[in-house]
């Protein structure tokens with residue numbers, strides 16, 4: 270069963286690669302009394318975990334099929350490689366995918382570009398990548414020691430999609446109605462993707478958050494995998510504040526659901542989208 274939403278002419282479908290347990294190992298602040306309160310308020314054990322998704326997304330319009338990110342593939346373990354199966358439940362094979370917009374080059378977003386043998390899984394897809402992100406992750410002098418595998422997967426992507434990677438400005442309009450939204454901090458060129466058609470707008474904010482249960486209440490908390498935590502916090506606070514005034518829908522790589530950001534107490538909450546969201550099984 271998959272979930273989808275229509276944003277004007279675009280149909281966007283969630284492709285769930287798998288889930289991971291979110292604990293104080295990811296975000297030390299959740300061990301605090303406030304963190305325990307956040308878990309309890311979400312109906313979870315006070316020490317967690319919350320189970321958070323690895324999402325990729327299919328975008329269909331006219332006769333186009335694009336993906337936003339490719340999911341982890343086998344890079345986060347054998348249980349998180351479901352994106353391709355999810356795509357098949359929509360009736361599509363890898364060769365049907367025209368293009369893949371890459372939000373950032375962490376392996377839980379790029380691992381799914383590769384087959385088990387480390388080759389290109391999508392034979393006809395053009396990849397769209399932001400210039401800051403591409404330059405950073407393909408440069409061995411810049412990649413932190415703890416991110417070697419992200420670097421290796423970026424190099425495999427570069428090698429096996431050679432001639433099919435379009436490196437774009439960080440705020441590029443990729444197609445009418447599809448554009449990058451720079452959200453730096455999680456990684457240097459971390460991007461969201463805005464879909465818009467007429468009055469309908471949805472921002473897929475990728476890794477702006479890794480736990481809705483914790484980070485709507487405490488957006489000033491970062492995960493240990495944010496490469497520049499201060500910048501990630503600054504980006505998150507500024508974006509949430511702006512979205513609280515807008516009708517833009519949001520969805521995330523590691524957050525469930527779709528809705529609008531609204532102020533709540535001294536922080537924020539997600540008000541789920543009414544109508545328009547549908548589930549279907551095929």
Ligand SMILES: [Zn+2]
Pocket residue numbers: 375377378476522523
């Ligand atoms: Zn991620």
